[in-house]
Amino acid sequence: MVMKIADEYRPQVVSNTEENRNLVVREYCEEKDKVSVEKMERQCDVGQKGKPSIFTDLLGDPICRIRHFPLHVMLVAEYGEARDIIGVIRGCIKHVTTGHSHHVLKLAYILGLRVSTNHRRLGVGMKLVKHLEEWCKQKGADYAYIATDCANQPCINLFTQKFSYTKFRSPTVLVQPVHAHYKPIGSGIAIVRIPPHVTAKVYRHLFANAEFFPTDIDAILSNKLNLGTFMAVPKKLLPKWNPETGILPQSFAILSVWNTKEVFKLQVKGVSKLTYACCMGSRLLDSWLPWLRLPSFPDVFSQFGVYFLYGLSMRGTNGSRLMKSLCTFVHNMAKDDVGCGAVVAEVSQQDPVRVAIPHWKRLSWNEDLWCIKKLADLQEGECERSEMSDWIKSPPSSAGIFVDPRDI
Numbered sequence: 001m002v003m004k005i006a007d008e009y010r011p012q013v014v015s016n017t018e019e020n021r022n023l024v025v026r027e028y029c030e031e032k033d034k035v036s037v038e039k040m041e042r043q044c045d046v047g048q049k050g051k052p053s054i055f056t057d058l059l060g061d062p063i064c065r066i067r068h069f070p071l072h073v074m075l076v077a078e079y080g081e082a083r084d085i086i087g088v089i090r091g092c093i094k095h096v097t098t099g100h101s102h103h104v105l106k107l108a109y110i111l112g113l114r115v116s117t118n119h120r121r122l123g124v125g126m127k128l129v130k131h132l133e134e135w136c137k138q139k140g141a142d143y144a145y146i147a148t149d150c151a152n153q154p155c156i157n158l159f160t161q162k163f164s165y166t167k168f169r170s171p172t173v174l175v176q177p178v179h180a181h182y183k184p185i186g187s188g189i190a191i192v193r194i195p196p197h198v199t200a201k202v203y204r205h206l207f208a209n210a211e212f213f214p215t216d217i218d219a220i221l222s223n224k225l226n227l228g229t230f231m232a233v234p235k236k237l238l239p240k241w242n243p244e245t246g247i248l249p250q251s252f253a254i255l256s257v258w259n260t261k262e263v264f265k266l267q268v269k270g271v272s273k274l275t276y277a278c279c280m281g282s283r284l285l286d287s288w289l290p291w292l293r294l295p296s297f298p299d300v301f302s303q304f305g306v307y308f309l310y311g312l313s314m315r316g317t318n319g320s321r322l323m324k325s326l327c328t329f330v331h332n333m334a335k336d337d338v339g340c341g342a343v344v345a346e347v348s349q350q351d352p353v354r355v356a357i358p359h360w361k362r363l364s365w366n367e368d369l370w371c372i373k374k375l376a377d378l379q380e381g382e383c384e385r386s387e388m389s390d391w392i393k394s395p396p397s398s399a400g401i402f403v404d405p406r407d408i
C-alpha cells in the first residue's frame with residue numbers, strides 16, 4: 001500500500017546537465033543525514049494545490065518503513081557544493097511465494113522515493129532508481145516491485161517507461177474510520193486470540209497458493225508491532241475446537257493486526273473550514289451521545305495512527321459474517337487506543353473477503369497499483385523454461401495476494 005501523494009508544480013531551479021554534474025547518490029548515514037532528509041520529506045509530502053493532502057511523519061526515523069526487513073537500504077541524492085539532500089529512495093529484500101507450486105523467489109520492494117519539489121524532472125528520480133536496482137541485483141534479487149496510487153502518473157511513468165516495469169496487480173485499500181462509540185459484535189460469535197506459532201502454521205496452509213507470501217512470516221508475527229492474531233468462530237463450535245492444534249474449524253475468519261502507529265503518523269491538511277467543522281461536530285456528538293451510533297469522523301487533522309489488517313481469510317457458510325465481526329472487534333480495539341484514527345486493510349480485488357470488510361468508500365481506493373520487473377539475468381532458453389519469467393505473465397493465483405504489513 002502506498003500513501004496518496006500527488007505531484008505539485010514548482011518552478012525548476014537548475015538545468016538537467018548542471019543537475020547531473022553535481023549529483024551524487026550514496027547510502028544514507030543516520031548521523032549525518034537524518035535532519036536534512038526529514039526536512040526534505042516534510043516539504044515533499046504535499047498534495048495538489050487546493051486539494052486535501054496527507055502528511056506523513058516518520059517519527060524521527062527515516063528508515064522506519066524498511067528496518068523490519070533483514071536486508072534493507074536507503075539511498076540519498078546529494079546535490080551541489082552545499083551537498084543538499086534533494087532525493088531519497090528505500091529498498092528491501094525478502095523471499096516470497098509466487099502463488100504457483102510453492103515456488104519462492106527473492107523479491108526487492110522499492111519504496112519511499114521522493115525528490116525535492118525544486119529538483120523534479122531533472123533525472124534525480126531516475127538516478128536513485130538506477131542505483132537502487134544495482135543494489136538489489138548485487139543482493140541477488142530476482143524481481144523488484146513498487147506500489148503506487150494508480151493516479152500517480154509521475155511515478156508510473158518513471159517506472160514503466162524508463163525502467164520497463166510492468167503493471168502487475170492492483171489490490172484494493174479499504175479504510176474504516178475509528179468512531180467514538182464501540183460497535184456491536186454479532187451474537188453467537190466468539191473471538192479467540194491465536195498464538196504466533198499456531199498462526200504461522202495456519203497462514204502457511206491458508207496462503208500456500210497466494211502471491212507475495214513472505215517466508216519469514218514467523219518474524220512478522222513475533223514483531224512487537226504485531227498486536228496479535230484473532231479468529232472469529234461460531235460460539236457453538238468452541239467446545240469441539242482447540243486453537244492450539246492449528247486445525248481449522250469448519251467456519252471461521254482470521255486476521256492479524258499491525259500497529260503502524262509506532263512507525264509513522266498521518267495528518268490530513270488542506271480541508272475546507274466547513275469540512276473541518278462537520279467532521280469535528282460529528283465527533284463531538286458521537287462522544288456525547290454514543291448510543292446514537294453516529295458514524296463519526298476521527299480527528300485526522302491532528303496526527304493519527306492506523307491499525308493495518310493482514311492475513312485476512314475466511315471459510316465456511318458464515319465466513320462473511322465472522323469476518324465483519326472480527327473487523328468490528330479490531331475497530332473496538334483501535335477505539336481504545338488513543339490516537340488511532342483508522343483501521344486499514346489491503347486485499348486483492350478478487351478476494352471474497354473484500355466484501356466482508358467494513359470500510360468507507362470515499363476514504364478507500366480501488367487500485368493500489370503494483371508494478372514489477374525481472375532483475376535476474378537469465379540465459380536465453382533458461383528464461384523460457386523458468387518459473388521466474390512466467391510470474392509477470394501469469395494471472396493472479398486464485399488465493400490472491402498476501403500483503404506484508406512491513407510494506408505499508
Ligand SMILES: CC(C)(COP(=O)(O)OP(=O)(O)OC[C@H]1O[C@@H](n2cnc3c(N)ncnc32)[C@H](O)[C@@H]1OP(=O)(O)O)[C@@H](O)C(=O)NCCC(=O)NCCS
Nearest residue numbers: 005113114115120121122123124125126148154155157158
Ligand atoms: C515521482 C518522482 C520521484 C519523480 O522524480 P523526478 O526526479 O522528477 O523524476 P525524473 O526527473 O527522474 O523523471 C523521470 C521520468 O519520470 C516521469 N515523470 C516524472 N515526473 C513526471 C510528471 N510530473 N508527469 C509525468 N511524468 C513524469 C517521466 O517519464 C520522466 O521522464 P522525462 O522527464 O524524460 O519525461 C517525484 O515526482 C516525486 O518525488 N513525487 C512525489 C512523491 C512520489 O510520488 N513518489 C513516488 C512513489 S512511487
